Amino acid sequence: MKKLSKAVYLYNSSLFSIPFLNKILYKIETFLYQRDLLNLIFIGQKQNKFFARLSDLISEKAAIVICRSARIEHFLKNIKADIVLDLQINKPESLTYLDAYSLMWSLVFSNSVTTTTKKLLANFLPGDFSVKKTVVIPYNDSLEVVCDYIFQTAKALSQKGFIVHLMPFEDPVSIFGLLRQKRKKVTRQDFFSENKILLDLPIIPFPIRFLKNKFIRDLSRISTLFYFYFLIKLIKPDYLWCFDPVDIQLVKKVKGLTTTIYDCVDYFTSLDTKKDKEIKADESELIKTVDYFFVNSQVLRNIKKTIREPDAVVVQGFDEKAFNAFSSFSKGEIKYTAKFRKLLISLPKPRIGFIGNLTYRLDFKLLLSLVKKMPKVSFIFIGDLLPMTYDDKFVGTVKLLSELKKARNTHFLPKTDTRKVLRELLKEIDIGMIPYNIEFDFNRYCYPMKLFEYFYMGMPVISTEILELRKYPEFVKIGKSVSEWEKIIKDFILNPRDKELQREEKNLAIKNSWNNKVTQILINLDKQ
Template identity: 40%
Template sequence: MSRSSKVAFLDHSKILFIPVVGSILYKLQYFLYSNDLIKVIKISRKPNPIKDKLLKLISEKAKFTVCQSYKLGTSLSNVENEIIADFKIPYDLKKQLTQTIFDVCWSLVFSKKVTPETKKELGDFIQKSFPETKIILIPFHDEPGVICDYVFQTAKELARLGNLIFLVSFSEPKSIFKLLLEDSDQIKILENKFKNFDNISIYQPFSLLPIRLNKFGLVNKVNWIFSNLHLTILVRKLNRPTLWCLDWKDSTVLRLNKKLALGIYDCVDYWTSLDKNYAETMGQSEEYLIKNSNFFFVNSEALFNVKKRFRIADAVVPQGFDVESFTSNKQPRTKSPRLSRSLNKLLGKTENDELITYQKILSNIPRPAVGFVGNLTFRIDYELLDEIISLLPHVSFVFTESVKHTPEDKIRGELSSKINKIKKYKNVFFVPKTQNRLVVKEIINTFDIGIIPYDISLDFNKYSYPMKLFEYFFLGKPVVSTPIEELKRFPKFVKIGNTNEEWEKHIKNLLSKPWPKENQKQQRKLSEENSWRKKVAKITNVMQEVDS
């Protein structure tokens, strides 16, 4: 777990009953916890002034305390933050000794919330109206500083529902050789993104061997297995938490924790690769997720049809669009005391300051303008772009300098040369890359038409559901796209071009007359219906219906 974790775990241990041993262990735990080296603290019911001091420290440092033993009872009276009861109940509580029932009751008295599984086990010993909160683990595999939007948004929406969220960073585990060192800048940047959410924490599983050696296949495999096993230790201590899987790589996590957690596979993309061996691994891993998760969701009809040979999805849910960022007109400053001076200097400019710079750049681009927002990768049909740009010399084509190299470049051909080829045209304009939603919004507003020029000879593209579609829709832009399956559902707003000639025809037709206000109104409504909030709400509602 990262050093700034907002959650402490409190458990019971008999060994702390022993007078001298107990005091020594309390002092040791106090030192380790005060230096952010442990998050799990063991105590006993026996009074001890050092224990009281330790509990006071927990109250000051953590926002939440997860009570992992019913035996803690009245000891919880010294914990002043929000206590969540998440403990396993002895079989048939009514037949237990008076002391056990006494401890359970007092543990509940001092708890503000209880996890669903604990509440279920308590049965008649707890009111049905007692507040619940889920503990949800969301693994992710990108660099923490540039975490995928679907992970970021899912975590935010689940947190807004009052759940306790742990983002599990497999891309940057904690080396056991660097436990005493500060968190990396990448982890600090991610924590800064969630600074307004006390109920979101970053969990870094341990790696056994130095991370810098992960370039060697065997070392990478050993660290991957070790990190997964370390996560399983946490899952085992919790009372059937929710494991929210968004990536095919999460099959290992589910395989190790299938009997310990409630598994959800939230399928957000068509996972495949140009490397046949790698594609086979991805396919087998995703098949395991689909068949073995307790719940399985897809975000498009195209994915539903492709995956139904393995299992019928529990629901087709909204795609996920960041309505909040696109409706906001200003953003808060992002400085944080946990970030280094250089990072604060980078993040210190407000997003509005950056917006002013981009407005000057965009004002110099001639109209009409056709544009694409997103990474320039192997997924783009550069031959198509080359032809269309040359066919329409009086139309400006706008892209961002967001180039993302992947291993597929070796198979598809040198990416930089393809990008340089379209840069040679005088009617092509590149603006600096940005992650600022206000700037993305301003860039799209420069467009008369939004384009999605994916190469649909790749199944990954053919069955995709580009997030940028609803960004274009929200801002009322007509769209021209290659024949992506899911986009065929929107013929009124998305013109599908199979050839260069069809693309040229669609662009000319759309530019020849104003885009109807009624179309723009309907597009915005579609975007709002596909918000992240509505997606997460649909998933949680389906789960609640099954539980009831």
């Protein structure tokens, strides 16, 4: 497993040039940095063996080094990492000869500069000198819950050269564990490392086991909020890119420190009346407060424009690169693919598939009736149960899912986070389905990402009456009842999709790539 990408911030301090004292200070910094308790490193201008050890340690642990002093060029030359110069030099023409000399060599050893530094050193830098922008993305679920639109946005931004910080509120680490050098195991660690996404796990001042207590959990949330606030003040990002109504808490704290964005990808709601009111109040305030507001569908635009007209309606998002990847499979991927592809091939045709989390959102009444009416059709679900505390109690998700599993023609495969593996499984499925319960607003106004995964594979798609999907009448057939679903499925079986229609579907998926979505948003940001 690859190490997580880390960032470190370098400053110059004259205290670290004082004999004897600098040895003590370097030892303290090294001790704290080794344990991930420190990412601000102060450097003096005099070198010693502790200076060299710290340089080696930073090269080993850090993916990105942000240098905030032009007077430690001698330290930068030994660093093996991506070095970004972030300086506050208001009048570079007034620099002394020695300072100008230090700045010149700092630029030589750096890979890029921040946008602020580029502006301040406009006449000092070559026009093509690389510029790095920084974005911070809050994450409000456990990292074990794959929130694909957030991860894919972070990946797309990183591929465009951004420094990307992901801040997970629900995955704190204890200061006591760090002091004992106890490392937290992070879900999808390889994904974050490969895509150079900096994961800023919040540090809390009490043991993790105490989080079982509700009061401590609430205290942890407050502590984490302040931790991220001060971290953002340190990072000085160009953008705070939000996806969740609860992010209003952080947005209000950092307003004025950075450009804030609300990337609205869903109609957030809850079956719990009290929780629903909280979500709607938070989202309304967030929409009014952020600098930029984007939605990914016309349906969301029509609903949210009563609060504020979005700056743009952007495309949905589809991970074309990962879905089309032909890189070698890991041992685990080979084993999973071979086992479950063999299972799928053994199932009677036609095969109708659903991919995604198994939650209260499924129309269990529809599905339970359908599997009984069509016993010769194989219904396949690729995904795991995702508990949703506030909503499950109103639906009885676990009980209904258990009933669905009893049917002889339903088949459940564990989830895979690897798109190229999913692609191989979808090759053995004839029809893609989106059986969401449209009695729930969250479903009626959603825009499922799985649609474009079905499209990319050239599959016919059947769905309940999700409003945004009405714009694809050639590719998606809407069924409003069990009898309509049965009729559509039989029609799909009797009339296979022609090649031209499949090509059009695939082109739609490509048009809705994450790269295109992020590009559209960045173009709107650059207009201002």
